[in-house]
Amino acid sequence: MSSSTVQSAWSGAPQRRTLQAESPRYGEKLIIGFLFLTAAISVGVTTAIVISLFQPLPGFFQEISIVEFFSETEWSPGYTDPKFGVWPVVVGTFIVVITAMLVAVPLGLLSAIYLSEYAPNRVRKSIKPVLEVLEGIPTVATGLFAFFWLRPFLEYLTPWLPWSGIFSTGVAGFAVGLIIIPLIASVADDAMRSVPRALREGAYALGASKMRVALRVVVPAAISGIIAAFVLGASRAVGETMIVLLVAGAGSPSLSFNPFEATQTMTAYIASRATGEIAVGSIVYDTIFAVGSLLFLITLIFNMIAIRFVERFREVYD
Amino acid sequence: MSSSTPRSSMRSAAAVAGARSTVNSQFQSKDAWAEVGRALFVGVMIAALSVAIVAIFAILAWAFVEGRTRIDLDLLTNGPSTVNRATAGYSVAIAGTLQIIAGVVALIVPLGAGAAIYLEQFADRTKWYNRLIELNIQNLAGVPSIVFGILGLAFFVRGPFSWGFVAAAGSATIALLVLPTVILASREAIRAVPSSILEGSLALGVTRWQAVRKQVLPAAFPGILTGIILAISRAIGEAAPLLLVGALTFVTFYPNFFDGGFSALPVLIYNYAGRAQEEFQILAAAGVLLMLVILLAINSVAIWLRARYERTW
Numbered sequence: 001m002s003s004s005t006v007q008s009a010w011s012g013a014p015q016r017r018t019l020q021a022e023s024p025r026y027g028e029k030l031i032i033g034f035l036f037l038t039a040a041i042s043v044g045v046t047t048a049i050v051i052s053l054f055q056p057l058p059g060f061f062q063e064i065s066i067v068e069f070f071s072e073t074e075w076s077p078g079y080t081d082p083k084f085g086v087w088p089v090v091v092g093t094f095i096v097v098i099t100a101m102l103v104a105v106p107l108g109l110l111s112a113i114y115l116s117e118y119a120p121n122r123v124r125k126s127i128k129p130v131l132e133v134l135e136g137i138p139t140v141a142t143g144l145f146a147f148f149w150l151r152p153f154l155e156y157l158t159p160w161l162p163w164s165g166i167f168s169t170g171v172a173g174f175a176v177g178l179i180i181i182p183l184i185a186s187v188a189d190d191a192m193r194s195v196p197r198a199l200r201e202g203a204y205a206l207g208a209s210k211m212r213v214a215l216r217v218v219v220p221a222a223i224s225g226i227i228a229a230f231v232l233g234a235s236r237a238v239g240e241t242m243i244v245l246l247v248a249g250a251g252s253p254s255l256s257f258n259p260f261e262a263t264q265t266m267t268a269y270i271a272s273r274a275t276g277e278i279a280v281g282s283i284v285y286d287t288i289f290a291v292g293s294l295l296f297l298i299t300l301i302f303n304m305i306a307i308r309f310v311e312r313f314r315e316v317y318d
Numbered sequence: 319m320s321s322s323t324p325r326s327s328m329r330s331a332a333a334v335a336g337a338r339s340t341v342n343s344q345f346q347s348k349d350a351w352a353e354v355g356r357a358l359f360v361g362v363m364i365a366a367l368s369v370a371i372v373a374i375f376a377i378l379a380w381a382f383v384e385g386r387t388r389i390d391l392d393l394l395t396n397g398p399s400t401v402n403r404a405t406a407g408y409s410v411a412i413a414g415t416l417q418i419i420a421g422v423v424a425l426i427v428p429l430g431a432g433a434a435i436y437l438e439q440f441a442d443r444t445k446w447y448n449r450l451i452e453l454n455i456q457n458l459a460g461v462p463s464i465v466f467g468i469l470g471l472a473f474f475v476r477g478p479f480s481w482g483f484v485a486a487a488g489s490a491t492i493a494l495l496v497l498p499t500v501i502l503a504s505r506e507a508i509r510a511v512p513s514s515i516l517e518g519s520l521a522l523g524v525t526r527w528q529a530v531r532k533q534v535l536p537a538a539f540p541g542i543l544t545g546i547i548l549a550i551s552r553a554i555g556e557a558a559p560l561l562l563v564g565a566l567t568f569v570t571f572y573p574n575f576f577d578g579g580f581s582a583l584p585v586l587i588y589n590y591a592g593r594a595q596e597e598f599q600i601l602a603a604a605g606v607l608l609m610l611v612i613l614l615a616i617n618s619v620a621i622w623l624r625a626r627y628e629r630t631w
Contacts, residue, residue, distance in 0.1 A: 028527045038432030052472030110366035129621045138555025140584045141606045145377045181370045239462025241558035274562045292468045303460035
């Protein structure tokens with residue numbers, strides 16, 4: 001806006017002026033367009049994931065019937081008499097996930113209740129970064145620790161249990177549980193802290209003890225956020241690779257429910273198969289993509305459920 | 319309503335005493351077991367929290383005890399070797415990790431910050447495509463890392479880009495993997511800047527982009543930087559997707575970004591750990607210790623940054 005227009009406006013000259021910018025500012029439109037592109041790239045990434053996973057599938061399911069894939073109970077691609085039933089790796093995955101959740105749900109929830117309801121501000125401020133550090137420890141480090149120290153140590157403590165071999169699905173699940181405690185604790189803590197003070201104070205006014213307020217008022221009020229924390233934890237456990245690869249090892253090709261033995265999970269199968277010597281485009285190579293698609297779909301469902309629950313607790317108390 | 323007559327002061331004293339005894343009978347627990355139960359509950363919570371903290375120290379202690387004989391300069395300067403097992407090291411893998419990190423930073427800084435700025439400041443939430451982008455980023459943050467490895471294998475190693483098993487493929491794969499966390503952290507940082515600052519700027523007649531660039535971004539910068547540093551620390555420790563883009567090969571030479579095999583610190587640790595000779599297992603533990611020390615240093619910088627520049631508006 002030049003000084004002459006200001007003057008003429010002040011001198012009362014009849015001049016129509018709008019609130020629109022005088023220059024079209026193409027440069028800024030370009031910048032905003034670029035910013036939009038950077039955000040839109042994430043959609044491109046998802047599309048690329050879906051393409052890379054699903055593109056080999058038609059060829060794969062022409063060779064292996066989808067019925068066999070979901071009904072056969074033996075998974076032995078690359079063997080002399082290959083069987084392509086996906087259940088053993090799916091069951092192996094869920095044994096790990098269930099063990100991990102048995103460890104992480106109580107420990108994560110109790111930690112969250114303590115952090116949100118009991119801990120003095122100073123303690124909370126120093127513990128949160130420590131939990132973040134645990135979440136950031138590379139899983140290959142946790143896996144080696146569990147394989148070289150934790151599993152032999154547990155066998156030494158409990159020699160009467162039916163340990164067999166050097167691998168253990170149960171210990172793998174325990175180690176995965178350890179690394180998802182911080183995730184569950186921090187999401188559940190956020191949910192409980194967003195419960196309004198008035199609810200707590202109302203309960204105190206009725207004479208409830210602190211423990212009763214925490215367990216009967218705050219936890220139920222934050223339940224959707226807490227469930228979101230559990231689902232996110234489970235989704236992380238489904239996708240965990242290095243710990244499972246190191247500690248649960250490569251299991252038998254048939255169904256196994258024994259936590260003291262080796263089992264193969266979906267992620268460990270993909271990792272070990274992709275690093276082995278296999279011909280590109282062979283049916284064994286395509287199993288990577290078939291198992292990967294299943295893994296992607298399972299975690300996608302878990303994530304959608306978690307996002308739903310998170311949105312619900314935001315809507316209620318914001 | 320207080321009065322000075324002795325009768326009414328006596329009456330109010332009686333009322334206070336009565337109220338106090340009622341309150342006491344209501345609030346003080348009648349049986350000692352409830353008291354014990356509450357104390358026990360606090361104890362159980364603290365025990366639960368300490369499991370996580372003990373785990374960190376146990377991992378550090380194990381790596382130190384197991385790998386202590388190999389904490390030397392060879393660890394940093396020597397490459398992998400099956401012949402000189404007692405002096406083999408991680409130099410080649412460290413070089414690979416540094417190249418990967420350089421590529422990751424070059425990609426995630428513009429993409430992560432750009433997407434966060436767009437979503438927080440320019441996106442119209444009522445438009446379907448903006449909601450799609452948001453939902454998509456939330457979902458992408460939960461996709462297992464090994465699936466990103468499959469993406470890298472199908473798109474960067476083969477397929478459209480066909481770079482082969484090179485450091486560039488590993489770098490691009492890891493960058494896409496950590497991108498959602500950078501975007502989410504940067505959005506938090508931008509959202510924490512009060513809108514009054516933006517609005518004050520706009521009221522002075524600047525355009526929205528000028529207000530964002532000169533006011534909002536400088537205020538959000540420490541938060542965005544913290545997000546990027548945490549993403550780098552995650553990128554250093556990530557092994558699973560690199561297994562699929564070829565980092566497991568036992569390379570003994572320094573990698574070239576677009577040519578020839580490469581390795582990375584966590585993948586070489588895994589490689590060593592899987593070998594039968596005891597020297598390699600000790601070397602793997604020493605590598606874990608090296609990696610954890612680097613990561614703790616990086617994380618401390620991030621935590622310090624956040625504490626130093628945390629502002630309450």
